[in-house]
Amino acid sequence: MPRFGNSDLASRYDWLLVVLVPLGALVRMPLLEQPGFAGDIIIFKHWGLFAVEHGLFRVYELPSINYPPLSALLYWCIAQLARLSNHSFGFQGAGLAAALDSVTYTVLVKGAACIADLFIGVLVYRWARQSAGSRWAVAAAAAILLHPALIYVSAWWGQIDSLFSLGQIAAFLAAGRGQVRRSAVFYALGGLVKVQAFILLPVFAVLQWQRSGLRRMLHSGEVLASVLVLAFLPFLLVGQGEHLFRSSGQAGGLQQLGSFGSVARPTNNAYNIWWLALDPEERRQSDLQPLWDSLPRRAVGLVAFAAAYLLVLIWMWRWGPRYWAAAAVAIYASFFMLPTQIHERHLLPFFPLMVVALIRHRHLIPWFVGWSITFTANLLHVGGWTGLPWGECFTGVLGILTPERIAGINVVLWATLLVMLWWLPASRPVQQSVARPAGWAGRGQSPG
Numbered sequence: 001m002p003r004f005g006n007s008d009l010a011s012r013y014d015w016l017l018v019v020l021v022p023l024g025a026l027v028r029m030p031l032l033e034q035p036g037f038a039g040d041i042i043i044f045k046h047w048g049l050f051a052v053e054h055g056l057f058r059v060y061e062l063p064s065i066n067y068p069p070l071s072a073l074l075y076w077c078i079a080q081l082a083r084l085s086n087h088s089f090g091f092q093g094a095g096l097a098a099a100l101d102s103v104t105y106t107v108l109v110k111g112a113a114c115i116a117d118l119f120i121g122v123l124v125y126r127w128a129r130q131s132a133g134s135r136w137a138v139a140a141a142a143a144i145l146l147h148p149a150l151i152y153v154s155a156w157w158g159q160i161d162s163l164f165s166l167g168q169i170a171a172f173l174a175a176g177r178g179q180v181r182r183s184a185v186f187y188a189l190g191g192l193v194k195v196q197a198f199i200l201l202p203v204f205a206v207l208q209w210q211r212s213g214l215r216r217m218l219h220s221g222e223v224l225a226s227v228l229v230l231a232f233l234p235f236l237l238v239g240q241g242e243h244l245f246r247s248s249g250q251a252g253g254l255q256q257l258g259s260f261g262s263v264a265r266p267t268n269n270a271y272n273i274w275w276l277a278l279d280p281e282e283r284r285q286s287d288l289q290p291l292w293d294s295l296p297r298r299a300v301g302l303v304a305f306a307a308a309y310l311l312v313l314i315w316m317w318r319w320g321p322r323y324w325a326a327a328a329v330a331i332y333a334s335f336f337m338l339p340t341q342i343h344e345r346h347l348l349p350f351f352p353l354m355v356v357a358l359i360r361h362r363h364l365i366p367w368f369v370g371w372s373i374t375f376t377a378n379l380l381h382v383g384g385w386t387g388l389p390w391g392e393c394f395t396g397v398l399g400i401l402t403p404e405r406i407a408g409i410n411v412v413l414w415a416t417l418l419v420m421l422w423w424l425p426a427s428r429p430v431q432q433s434v435a436r437p438a439g440w441a442g443r444g445q446s447p448g
Contacts, residue, residue, distance in 0.1 A: 024145030048079030
């Protein structure tokens with residue numbers, strides 16, 4: 001790629017990244033020692049300690065684990081590191097009590113997602129610098145590294161959604177550059193952290209097809225499948241297939257798709273269309289309850305999501321690979337709004353993808369701001385803010401942004417986002433903002 005002039009300006013903005021990454025780490029550090037959403041932290045510690053004591057390949061004998069093998073490996077590694085600080089940590093008795101009370105162990109559990117946040121920021125910065133110049137690259141990195149919802153989920157809550165989001169982002173950016181094998185490996189690794197990563201698999205396939213052709217797309221699928229097989233094979237070889245793929249009537253197991261199926265309600269604290277449409281009593285009922293005549297709510301949600309997904313794929317196929325990020329954003333928003341059983345934090349990967357989309361489509365900035373406010377408020381309503389700096393400030397704000405109002409705003413944001421998609425191709429595309437030498441003419445095309 002040619003290097004345009006004004007390198008002093010570029011290097012000045014590049015230095016801001018050196019400030020932003022430590023700043024992103026610094027704002028997360030005070031939250032790492034907080035108990036956060038203690039129930040989830042306790043579960044993750046249980047998984048790791050069980051894997052250490054009984055062996056990694058037996059971890060799916062534990063009924064509560066419903067994350068794929070790479071997450072199991074992560075918590076096994078974290079448990080091993082935690083035991084270096086206290087050799088008494090164990091899965092039972094006093095050793096378990098000591099582990100659950102250990103602040104060091106809690107910091108290690110949360111630290112993995114925080115590191116993933118930082119990597120996402122740097123990765124998007126590098127891509128945006130090539131696509132739009134250093135100024136927009138710094139803005140993109142700041143939007144990720146300092147995003148309140150990402151900070152909350154990773155550093156306070158302790159969930160690892162950022163890890164599979166990192167795999168997604170890396171896969172799509174590599175696919176846009178035509179790196180078929182590398183992108184497939186990245187996508188598989190994201191899916192091996194949480195299977196929610198596979199929600200965008202059709203978008204990934206269309207992007208591969210449009211960028212690299214049908215044959216290379218199929219080869220990408222072979223690589224992705226091979227990585228998945230290699231990850232699951234050790235568990236199958238030691239006879240853990242029964243535990244790994246439990247029947248749907250049993251607790252745990254990967255049939256729950258990460259967290260689906262564990263609580264089969266219309267909404268699991270996601271302020272979406274189901275929260276708005278149902279009263280509190282109906283929200284606590286099974287999503288197999290009929291909505292219209294004999295049609296279960298679960299089926300209605302899945303059909304609606306499938307219809308929205310198909311429309312977005314048709315739109316992407318028509319307008320080309322340049323619009324993959326906008327398509328991914330629309331699908332994640334639809335995934336949060338339409339199916340049943342959605343948890344409040346399932347929208348998190350939307351935001352790194354939206355930052356990528358903003359580099360190409362600046363018209364989406366109001367939707368990024370709106371979703372950031374409602375998603376952060378949704379998280380605070382559910383998870384609370386005990387231990388957060390200036391936590392008392394949230395009381396007044398959340399008194400205004402009630403769950404019902406958030407759900408209503410989300411419906412408007414989602415509907416108008418889908419409408420905006422159809423308008424985007426008619427809008428003027430964003431050109432590269434990097435400085436160009438005198439006499440340069442033409443319309444530069446951003447890399448995939």
